[in-house]
Amino acid sequence: MYMDISERKRGEDELRRFRTAMDCTDDAIFLLNCTSMRFVELNAAACRMLDYCREELLDMGPCDITAESSLEQMTALYEHLKANSGSSLSDEMALIRKDGSQVHVEFHQQALQSGGDWIIVAVVRDISERKEAAQRLQYQAHHDGLTGLPNRTLFYDTLTRTLQQATEHGWTLAVLFLDLDNFKAVNDTLGHGVGDDLLVQFAHRLLGCVRARDTVGRLGGDEFGVILVTQDEQNDAAAVACKIREVLRTPFVLGQHELHVTASIGITMHPLDASQPDELIKYADTAMYRAKHAGRDTFRFFTAQMNVEVLARLELEKALRRAFENGEFVLHYQPKVALDSGSVAGVEALLRWERPGHGLVAPDLFIGSLEDTGLILKVGSWIIDQACRQVGQWLLSSVGRLQVSVNVAGRQLAEGDINADFVAALARHGVPPELLEVELTESSLMANTDRTIRTLRDLKRLGVHISIDDFGTGYSSLAYLRRFPIDKLKIDIAFIREVTSNPDDAAIVQAIVGMAHSLKLEVIAEGVETAAQLAFLKRHRCDQVQGYFFSRPLALPALESLLLKDRQMPLPAAPTPPHRKTLLLVDDEANVLSSLRRLLRDDGYHILCAGSAAEGFDLLAQHSVQVIVCDQRMPDMNGTEFFGRVKEMYQDSIRIILSGYADLDSVIKAVNKGAIYRFYTKPWDDAVLRADLCEAFRQHSLLHDAEPDHGNCACPASDYQTGSVAQLAQADGPPG
């Protein structure tokens, strides 16, 4: 039996001719069945392009070789081509080779109907070289061919973009303009080849001075630009400028030449100096010229004030580095006094700098710089060692046991190892740990909490005492502070200054003492300067005080002579016993005070006189006063304001205004607030005033004494009926 196979042979011949024709082109050709989404035919160029063999590709679909499109996107595209059969679609995309690498292609696709099926014919051309060439051109147009840095055009574009972001996010930017000093001489004497090498090496060093997000560009010749996103405005910019100067200290090796090169740097700030890119670059250029005129190898800000500030800071930092090496730091000591006994309970070590040509410099002027530069780590360790050494020497001398507290700065706590410092110093000087105390501010505790807790627990285990300095200013609650193993709170000086006259401060101090004691913590008050503050603090059970009232911080010899003379400090006399009837008269006119004193001298009162409201507050802090008579018009504070405060701080007192004129408004307000018990106008009626004072003391005694006074007043009108002498009387009886 014979079969006619001529038809089949013709078909095979056609297919062979078709494949041969397809293989003749360098473009890859893919035929895809739209229903199966599989390739049904492809040419040798397709296999070469993607590095697959024909059989592998015939087992794959378009999604297996494209980097960017999903099946849904492909299907949608093919539906579009089917609907527009006859028209073709061209685009560029990336295909994935067998090894995962990508090849950039340009393709033309068309949909053809074949029987019941739709076939997509894709002709694909490798355009990698063209793309790379375009990219190369683009790069060359924006980069400096010698150093590879962004050129002026790209630097400008980058600055424009960064300025937009800075405006959106409220950042500050610094633009640095750098020019190599004497570069022309290098070119002229050593040749341009050496000059080029120098520029390349300089560019590398420059890149090492900035963070990844900053931009370094070559603006032309030996001029370079830097864009910095700053956090601390001029300090960041100055720090980078210093770093650049520092990296230039190492000589450049150029062939057989070794060159010392410096740069002049100008700095502008956005938004301070300008907000437009060309202005910022121009001003930085101007500032760079100022740096050149200042002698080269330096930097200048465009704004003169910044130069003053930054240069002064840098000068200070340089001097501080020398100070440590030259042993210019010393410790002074300020006594802390126990309020139950009056004895010196310990001393605080306070850093001082004996700066040549400047005398003794207070720490407020340099502690910040020690922290900024990180020098505080070395100086802080030295302070701990010095304090332990001193305690050890005292133990061996007639001074004997004395606790020393040491301030520890935030950065020291966060980055140093104060525990190791104490372990080493205590051992070195043979000192019992309980004779050392650390003072830490609330704010330094708030940062880096976990590490701080570990450090403080270690210190506590060691036996060193822990005190919170400047307490009350750090917005932390006592509940928060309980996480730290604290022994003592030091109330900030801000609350002590007006503690005797400001009801808020008085209330805060009382609350701190009360809460601290309930948590078994000791309390010390700092900045105590007056007997009144001292009396107030003693009365409100503060444990210790420190301040100029007893002693300023002293150099070692002065402290030792104080300690050896008498460790007992004079405490204020005990307040007037409450059973004595104490009357406070407050008037700025001395003759009024002496008339009143004369009038009342036989009535059995302990009379205190104050010439101002301020003196009145001081006397109130130091005595138990039951009745106060105050003038209304006084220069420092009027009577009603005075009594408004007194009412909050000494609620039991009975308060009487004696006025030469009637400012009825404020008096009525004060009466209604319960701040005033009686109001008299001058001249007063002697008998009435005496009788009323007598009654006021009686009322006070009735309300507040365990054993009320039943009338031992010497006043002739002691049986006088209350109320009848008052021009104005408060509505709801005596305050209390």
Ligand SMILES: Nc1nc2c(ncn2[C@@H]2O[C@H](COP(=O)(O)O[C@H]3[C@@H](O)[C@H](n4cnc5c(=O)[nH]c(N)nc54)O[C@@H]3COP(=O)(O)O)[C@@H](O)[C@H]2O)c(=O)[nH]1
């Ligand atoms: N990290 C470190 N900080 C230290 C160190 N030594 C000091 N300091 C801190 O510097 C700040 C200023 O200290 P100083 O100039 O020594 O002032 C202290 C006292 O002189 C001052 N003081 C004391 N009594 C009074 C007073 O009655 N009135 C008044 N106006 N000032 C007074 O207070 C300062 C002590 O403060 P404190 O530490 O909070 O107890 C200061 O913040 C120091 O902490 C150090 O070695 N390391």
